[in-house]
Amino acid sequence: MVRAVETYVAAFDAGDPDMVVGLFAPDATVEDPVGTPPHVGHAAIRTFYANSMKTGAKLKLEGPVRVAVDTAxxxxxxxxxxxxxxxxxxxxxxxxxxxxxxxxxxFFGxxxxxxxxxPADA
Amino acid sequence: MVRAVETYVAAFDAGDPDMVVGLFAPDATVEDPVGTPPHVGHAAIRTFYANSMKTGAKLKLEGPVRVAVDTAxxxxxxxxxxxxxxxxxxxxxxxxxxxxxxxxxxFFGxxxxxxxxxPADA
Incomplete structure (x- = not known):
């Protein structure tokens, strides 16, 4: 699970949506941020990440990945x-x-x- | 929600289980860590925190509290x-x-x- 998270960050920062999608199950759901309609399935997830990468966003991990049972x-x-x-x-x-x-x-708002x-700028 | 989290950390570190319990709804559930049976309700939650505080544990926040809709x-x-x-x-x-x-x-394991x-020590 830790390796999958590290691969996710590396693939995102490399601008490789296919590598990101390869980490997900075919019927996976992506709710980003929580409170918005989920992206369901590989095609929708690929579109979401490809668009996110176009913003030039880069991800920087903070601290160790926490692992509890089946969740990171x-x-x-x-x-x-x-x-x-x-x-x-x-x-x-x-x-x-x-x-x-x-x-x-x-989780963010x-x-x-x-x-x-x-509002964070206010 | 950010203030509640900050109060939680301060109350925990002050060894004040009643202040911690006051942040929870009467029928709240505490699953700590995820994968273990939840503590349900004020009495069980108070016992759990009172015992946790006896270990001498202190909590140190890392980075900003993330807030998405109803969740911190x-x-x-x-x-x-x-x-x-x-x-x-x-x-x-x-x-x-x-x-x-x-x-x-x-979430931890x-x-x-x-x-x-x-295992983390291995």
Whole structure:
């Protein structure tokens, strides 16, 4: 699970949506951020990540990946070409028996988005 | 929600189980760590925290609290009197409309427990 998270970050930062999608089960769900409609299945997940990568976002892990039973939890922040922009996120990856991610949830909100003209800037 | 998390950490580190319990709804559940039977309701939650505090554990927040809709996610580590012991944890607090925590889940496992003679030491 730790290796899958590290591969996820490396693939995202390399701009490789296919490598990211390969970590997910075919019917996986991606809810990013929590509270928005989930992306379901490989095609939707690939589109979501390809678009995310186009923003120039890069992920920086913070501290060790926490692993509880079938779930990995990890803190990271997202940087952009504009050094004044930053998003602080905690992700949960739930894994199936075959080691593929079946559910991804990203926890962040307006207060975690710095430099976007949102409440965190007030 | 951020204030509740900060109060939680301060109350835990002050060894005040009643202040911790006051953050929870009467029928709240505490699953710590995820994968173990939950503590349900104020009495069980108070006993759990009172015992946790007796270990001398102290909580150190890492980075900002992430807030998504009704849920706060935060990374922290736990220190003990023995400086060689440490546990890395991510908690999720889900809040009800009245601002009380209705569900707490703590994500960590053997690989996140340093100095306990567990796999992380191997």
């Amino acid at each position: 939890a990890f803190a990271f922040h997202v940087t952009f070409a504009d050094p004044n922009m930053r998003v602080d996120v905690i992700d949960l990856f739930r894994f199936g028996d075959d080691g593929k991610v079946v559910s991804m949830k990203a 307006p207060t975690n988005m710095i430099g976007f003209g949102r | 996610a935060f990374a922290f580590h736990v220190t003990f009197a023995d400086p060689n012991m440490r546990v890395d944890v991510i908690d999720l607090f889900r809040f009800g409309d009245d601002g009380k925590v209705v569900s707490m889940k703590a 053997p690989t996140n427990m340093i100095g306990f003679g567990r």
